Amino acid sequence: MYCIDLFAGAGGLSEGFQRAGFKFFAHVEMDEAACLTLKTRQAYYFLKRNKKLELYREYLSGCISREQFYAQIPNRIFKRVINKEINELTLPSIFGEIDKIRKDREVDIIIGGPPCQAYSVIGRSRDPKGMKYDKRNYLYKDYIKFLNKYSPKLFVFENVLGLLSAQKGKIFTNMKKEFKQSGYNIDYKILNAKDFGVLEDRKRIILIGWREEVNFKYPEFHAVENNYTIRDLFSDLPFIKSGEYSTEYKERSNECLQNMHIRDKEWNVLAQHISRPNNDRDLEIYRLYIDTWNKEERKLKYNELPENLITHNNTESFLDRFNIVPYDNICHTVVAHIGKDGHYYIHPDIRQNRSISVREAARIQSFPDDFYFESSRTAAFKQIGNAVPPLMAEKIAKNIKINLRRY
The missing domain is CATH 3.90.120 (DNA Methylase; Chain A, domain 2)
Structure with missing residues (x-):
């Protein structure tokens, strides 16, 4: 199954999906440092597939520079990482870059979560206007434009718990309504990374949407018994x-x-x-x-x-x-x-x-x-x-894959 990763960050969510066997047309991220991280990770996977990980070890050991390392990786590997802010002005060029990579292949899943600062309870408390006029409140609308463009079977939207209470719940209410208008059934749960075996108490909203004609339901996740510290x-x-x-x-x-x-x-x-x-x-x-x-x-x-x-x-x-x-x-x-x-x-x-x-x-x-x-x-x-913890993302991805096959 082929994915697009939006607001990708360093790639914690996509790392889990790649481990579960999903492939990616593109990772879209505005932060330059995070995009370099995404490129290095794609280089790792390329070298792993071709049994050349010694080159990667040389880079991590400091034996060669990033420039020398990247020079030995095909440029097509790096083209999947799109270093652009997602907004109305950049969308046409982002769509164009993705379409060159995917050609006529279908996009099965879109994953990602917009920056959380506008929804964060701490962020709102520090802003005199409670982040009410922060444009990041409405980045989900750009996310929906990707859904409308590519009509994936399913999408995974991750964010902080403050999303539920942002602007007294108005943002989340409108978000659900607009996802529905785009032809998606949605369900969400508050999931904790520690229940997936991560050694961290980290609660996040994981919202999953699926096209109305797709026979799917939100997966059941059972807490992992973990005695590690x-x-x-x-x-x-x-x-x-x-x-x-x-x-x-x-x-x-x-x-x-x-x-x-x-x-x-x-x-x-x-x-x-x-x-x-x-x-x-x-x-x-x-x-x-x-x-x-x-x-x-x-x-x-x-x-x-x-x-x-x-x-x-x-x-x-x-x-x-x-x-x-x-x-x-x-x-x-x-x-x-x-x-x-x-x-x-x-x-x-x-x-x-x-x-x-x-x-x-x-x-x-x-x-x-x-x-x-x-x-x-x-x-x-x-x-x-x-980032989203990769171990949590991997288990979510595997469960989604099982449920898509089942239904």
């Missing part, structure tokens, strides 16, 4: 401190990493295990938070810090400015703000005393170790925080 997820990663990085695993892969498709027995290239540098004040705060957690099993509040470490005037609210990723549990939701600072994602090992590395954040989101995030450390963190 962050300790299992990080166990093979080497010791690094704030601002440091490492390129060698300290031990072999384990059952957790293999079952979650993060690192198989043969993979030996550790990339992007790099942590951001922190100033002395932040490192002292980290130590206090970890120490309190280890001794009292509770999270320290911001107003409990020593006076010399408090820099915010407001000590009555927003008291959870710092948070720990617990060793013996799963992680709280990884969000794009991790690109700005790591205060909400403190590593649980007090000896390392830092926020989590790019690779650790990627693992929490269930990205495999052979998935490389392009551009910069900050860009990588942002891409990871915005």
